Amino acid sequence: MYTRFSRISSLLLFSSDQLINSVNLRNLSSMRFAENPKIAIAQMRSTNDKQHNLSQVKSIIEKAKSQEAKFVFFPECCDYVGSNREETLKLSEPLTGQTVNEYLRLARDNDLWISFGGVHEAIRDSDTGEGEVKNIYNTHIVVDNRGTIVGKYRKLHMFNVVTPEFKFRESETVRSGSALVPPIETPIGRLGLQICYDVRFGEASTLLRKQGAEILTYPSAFAVSTGKAHWEVLLRSRAIENQCFVIAAAQIGFHNKKRESYGHAMVVDPWGTVLGEAGQQDLDVVVTTLDYDRMSSVRQNMPCFEHRRDDVYNLSYCNAMPGVPLQEQKYFFGGIDIPKETIFFSSEHSFAFVNIRCVVPGHVLVSTKRAAARLPDLTPAEISDFFQSICKVQQVAEKLYDATSSTVTVQDGPEAGQTVQQVHCHVMPRHAGDFPENDQIYGELNRHDKEPERPRRTQEEMVAEANRFRDGFASMGL
Known part of the structure; x- marks a missing residue:
């Protein structure tokens, strides 16, 4: 049976302070579900109608529970997709707002852990918490089954691109985060939090693995043209190079006249095998299990992180x-x-x-x-x-x-x-x-x-x- 103690080689990649802290902060086995649990990965189509989007979230939770999932993953923009910058700012809320409070209630009432892969977090005056919203964060929150936010990550990499098919400048509305968040402990393993475009920056995923990540998350609203070319390749690459599970909930279809998402919500194992992939419709749910014996085998038989040449190259946080x-x-x-x-x-x-x-x-x-x-x-x-x-x-x-x-x-x-x-x-x-x-x-x-x-x-x-x-x-x- 795979246990945390079989991961001592990866823990040795920490500094001595990190190793001490990681052991002190965690009971190495108490949070695990008794058996490999079922997880659910959502595929949905958000619009600027927040109530409709909330109804989709509730429907997906019902489908996940009916298949005995214990952890549900939602995509980026699960709260809404604005039609323009002004609307996007106007619809945003702080993490203490009504939408997130409803998410916390859903997790608590359904006894589920839930990843809400990207909500629009309003930024107001830091002293009063009031005033006009001029920027937002794209924030990935993880909620436990008691309805408590146990992890929060603000997207680092802004999607500012021009292609033959479209032009998009995320930084005109969203302020980039300033930190990688160390993996958080959950009953399904240590979760490394990322969002969508972050998948193209392999250094961040490797640093999360060095800090003990077992699962990398990429909740997304991936563009169609880039999705066709790169979505599966990128997700499988992050899984293979870091020997982690990769979970990528996704938006699909037209959110408005200007914006369409690729879909193909996906789960990949540490060998790069696709464990499950959503179909071509919204309100789809992929349910699968994470086999930690498989992860243990991959890491032991091909110990890439023990072979890294820190004397020649090194990634630092x-x-x-x-x-x-x-x-x-x-x-x-x-x-x-x-x-x-x-x-x-x-x-x-x-x-x-x-x-x-x-x-x-x-x-x-x-x-x-x-x-x-x-x-x-x-x-x-x-x-x-x-x-x-x-x-x-x-x-x-x-x-x-x-x-x-x-x-x-x-x-x-x-x-x-x-x-x-x-x-x-x-x-x-x-x-x-x-x-x-x-x-x-x-x-x-x-x-x-x-x-x-x-x-x-x-x-x-x-x-x-x-x-x-x-x-x-x-x-x-x-």
Whole structure:
């Protein structure tokens, strides 16, 4: 019988902190259904009539329950599809709104876990929660059988494309999310949340697998022309390369005069075999089971993730707002607990924070999470992540401070000026004439935390700058 303990090889791909947290946060077997459960994958045709769409959701739930499914997956735009930007914004609701509350009730009343693969989450004034809706998130929520939202993912990749058949710019209405969400624990396995166009970005799926995903989800409203060419190929590829189940609920048919979806809701196993596919009609339901013995066999017989060359290439989890909230994390620099409000970026192995005393405006620090003293002490994965993080921070710093150049320097060892024995980098946006002699900045850097005449910045100043950097990361999609 397949158990979580047979997955120890995949857990070893985590950092040590991730491994400890993953074990502490989960009882490795308590959430599993006693047997491989039946799951249901929905295919529907949403319009701008929200009540009609809700009726479709209820009908699909009835069909799924009649076939003894325990988990139901709905597609992207299961709440509605607007006819234009203005209507799409007007119909949107916060996740505390009537539509989502009805979804929670349906899950609770029917004793089902349900994935609502993409609802239009309204973005209003962050302080009052009121005012005009100017943007929305495309948000995938997972609801447990008690009617509680246990997972939330905001779509990362915006579908901005021009083809001979159509033009579509999702970013004109939807704001991209800022984080991959670590896989969530469910009774059918660890669920990696994605949405539609995300399927074309294999790096994200691989990172989810590295974090323990067993199932990858791609609820979609896939265009017809691209669906005919790529839908099945992409889904099977994500399943094969990550040795995960892939679940892709789908929209089908004409939503309005301008927009049509491909359909073909599908479930694929870790070998790439299609377990089930919907027909050519809406209100179709695919019911199947996930065979974890099959997954175990595939991963053991072809252990691709053990063969990855982390010494040559490496994928790291990097974003300004990591899946675990900053307020729940601790970051130490030279043994000092860095205030969470001053940290604006976190990756798998690195983090960035604002400086107490700056040589130039925008002078910030990037540090490794592990307290390694020197660059040669870092692992290949840490080195890759550290310098990728530096490049991201540099891009944002130059944009925020209207710079076209930066001094990026690592003082590696005491004789090089290192005063904190933890690998870190100074990122300093530069402007013409900011020093009489260009290299004078290195002397200033060597003295910047020693001079009493250079005052320490206030906490308020530092927090405000960190907020600016977070906003900069979000606006640049980094």
